[in-house]
Amino acid sequence: MEHTSGLERALRGVALALIVVFFLFPILWIFLMSFQTNEEILRIPPSPFFTPTLGNYAALISGKLTTVSGTLDIAFMRNLWNSVLLSTASVAIALVLGVPAAYAFARFKFRLGEDIAFTLLSFRFAPPLLVLLPLSLYFQQLGLTDTYAGLIWVYQLIALPLILWIVRGYFEDISPDIEHAYRVAGHSWWSTFTRIAVPLAGPGIAAAGLLAFIFCWNNFVFALILASADKQPVTVGALAFVTASGIQYGQIAAAIVLSVTPTLALALYAQRYLVEGLSLGAVKG
Amino acid sequence: MSQVALSIQGVDKIYRRRGRPPVHAVRTLDMQVGSGEIVALLGSSGCGKTSTLRMIAGFEDVTSGSITLAGRRIDRLEPASRGVTMAFEGYSLYPPLTVRDNIAFALKSARLPAREVDKTVEDMARLVDIEPILDRYPSSISGGQQQRASLARALARRADLYLLDEPMGQLEPQLRAILRGRLKNLLVERGMTSIFVTHDQTEANALADRIAVMEGGILQQFADPKTLRERPANLFVATFVGEPPMNVFAATVAVGDRVSFAVDDGPVFSFSSNELPLDVRDAIGGRKRATIGVRPHAVRLGAGPNEARVVSNQWLGDQSHLAMDVAGKLMVAVSHARIAARSGDLVAFRVGAADLHIFDSDTGAAVSHGLAPACG
Incomplete structure (x- = not known):
């Protein structure tokens, strides 16, 4: 066993503290900003001491943004709800479609199987702007522009390949003979899939679902082009804080805190699965 | 069944x-x-x-x-x-x-x-x-x-x-x-x-x-x-089944008063008409070449018309495994008695007609086993 000297421990402590400050300081600063007025935020030199205000949160929740040039209506809470709806529905559909597809790609060798899997992955290669113009034209013809269904559909480009490729790896790691043992004991293929394969790949499915949720939540450009204000998520809704009379930093900070909270809560809740899920494939022999 | x-x-x-x-x-x-x-x-x-x-x-x-x-x-x-x-x-x-x-x-x-x-x-x-x-x-x-x-x-x-x-x-x-x-x-x-x-x-x-x-x-x-x-x-089954596996050698066949199998560049195993029954001789037919085999347990050591040089001799606690050089190939003999031979020694041995397996040299199919044809 290695023994570390006091100096080494101290240096390690300093290094860890620097890393923690580096990563957490922006988050802490934004959190503090969300309780300050624009004037306090913009003062020179900046100071961590201020009189806290809930005005920014009140403005977001009430939907009334007061600036020097007047009062604006903002739909932040609706944007937040849109984000929850779009991300949840997109990931749910991607899981329903992607998990069985991942199982099929992992277990069955069929004609063009690898080509289809690669094509699905290639959706992630193309820059979103490349597909947006044809997509918006098609969406107009199909009547999908500015609908939740349209956005959820296009979000599959983000969520489905991610889930399919991550979960496929987990299914491939499960010995097929575990499933064979179950099948030969008198169970159907479907029952084997639902009662053996899916539970065993559970951590991987949870990790893939969580990552897909975060990716969907953070998407900006699809909703910006394909939806109007009342269907847009928070990432696009945040543009409303850039007003004619200036940028409302306090409200933006409060909006960031509110919009990060659901994904952060979800990530903390599922942290165990996430770490287990993402590292399992790497350590298995 | x-x-x-x-x-x-x-x-x-x-x-x-x-x-x-x-x-x-x-x-x-x-x-x-x-x-x-x-x-x-x-x-x-x-x-x-x-x-x-x-x-x-x-x-x-x-x-x-x-x-x-x-x-x-x-x-x-x-x-x-x-x-x-x-x-x-x-x-x-x-x-x-x-x-x-x-x-x-x-x-x-x-x-x-x-x-x-x-x-x-x-x-x-x-x-x-x-x-x-x-x-x-x-x-x-x-x-x-x-x-x-x-x-x-x-x-x-x-x-x-x-x-x-x-x-x-x-x-x-x-x-x-x-x-x-x-x-x-x-x-x-x-x-x-x-x-x-x-x-x-x-x-x-x-x-x-x-x-x-x-x-x-x-x-x-x-x-x-x-x-x-x-x-x-x-030949595959013969050499796969059994521990140690069967010793096999390619040999030239001569059927006359005696039936003899001359291992290429090696000893000749010769048997009288009394030793090899007629139906075995019939099974051998007009073959000029054959592959002959003998199980290690069936190689009789200590006396006989043939001699080979010992390559190694291992006592496994209950049996001796003697490896001998026969025409450049190893022939293994197993004996339940402890054999004193050292490597380099010449050891006499014999193979009985009842222990001889004969295989077709082209297909490897069995022709006869000991005193009976394979198809019998």
Whole structure:
């Protein structure tokens, strides 16, 4: 066993503290900003001491943004709800479609199987702007522009390949003979899939679902082009804080805190699965 | 053979993978297994034995041919409907369940009464010596314990056919010997028709009523252990079955007053008419060349017309293994007496006509074994 000297421990402590400050300081600063007025935020030199205000949160929740040039209506809470709806529905559909597809790609060798899997992955290669113009034209013809269904559909480009490729790896790691043992004991293929394969790949499915949720939540450009204000998520809704009379930093900070909270809560809740899920494939022999 | 339980007829298995040449794993396999019979599939790696087992279980499709079990054609049925159970080489226990629950799983699924389930689990655990670990999870027990749990799980179920893929491959020799006896008793007592895959000849000899020797996807011979040893169908079986394997030499045949086999650049084995019966001489026919074989246990040391130089001499505690240089090839002789010869010594030996195996030099098919033609 290695023994570390006091100096080494101290240096390690300093290094860890620097890393923690580096990563957490922006988050802490934004959190503090969300309780300050624009004037306090913009003062020179900046100071961590201020009189806290809930005005920014009140403005977001009430939907009334007061600036020097007047009062604006903002739909932040609706944007937040849109984000929850779009991300949840997109990931749910991607899981329903992607998990069985991942199982099929992992277990069955069929004609063009690898080509289809690669094509699905290639959706992630193309820059979103490349597909947006044809997509918006098609969406107009199909009547999908500015609908939740349209956005959820296009979000599959983000969520489905991610889930399919991550979960496929987990299914491939499960010995097929575990499933064979179950099948030969008198169970159907479907029952084997639902009662053996899916539970065993559970951590991987949870990790893939969580990552897909975060990716969907953070998407900006699809909703910006394909939806109007009342269907847009928070990432696009945040543009409303850039007003004619200036940028409302306090409200933006409060909006960031509110919009990060659901994904952060979800990530903390599922942290165990996430770490287990993402590292399992790497350590298995 | 008693009533036929399993009938495999003309079964082929060809694996086709994109961008690779097809692999013909099993070729026109015909096999019939009697009810309550214990059969071993014996062969080297890649000989097609596991593919055969998996086709019977339903994990691999049959490319052509048919498989019938207990009067039902099963080769197109789902594994669940075939009435077979299987112990896997890779154990394949359900990770979230304890060993006890793993063994009980299929019994509970079949809705057997709880008392019967408990008793069966206890019986099987006792049989394979895993009672102390029944409440542990697969991840916390050794490979050997997992293998025994997997075997117990397969044996606990009632099925028309028990398929055991290398059921004791991971066990220590002593434990393996004990389990072999218990397993054999169980299979015989309950009349469980079973096929097990192994590459361990001792295991095959100890457990099986009949052994199917496979090589290159072809069933080389399907017979009881004694027949395989004494009357191998071809050169492959002769050299594969038996420990140490049969000594074989290419020889020139001369049939006259005496029948002689002159090993190329080596000794001549010569037999009088009295020694080799007429029908063996007839079987040899007009052959000028043949491959002759003799089991190591049948080489008589100490006297005889032939001599060879000793290469090595090992005393294994209960038998001597003497390796001799015969025409540039090793000939192994086994004796239960301790042989004093050292390497470099000349040792006299003889091969009796009753111990001589003759094979066709082109096809490798057996011509005669000792005093009887192979086809007789």
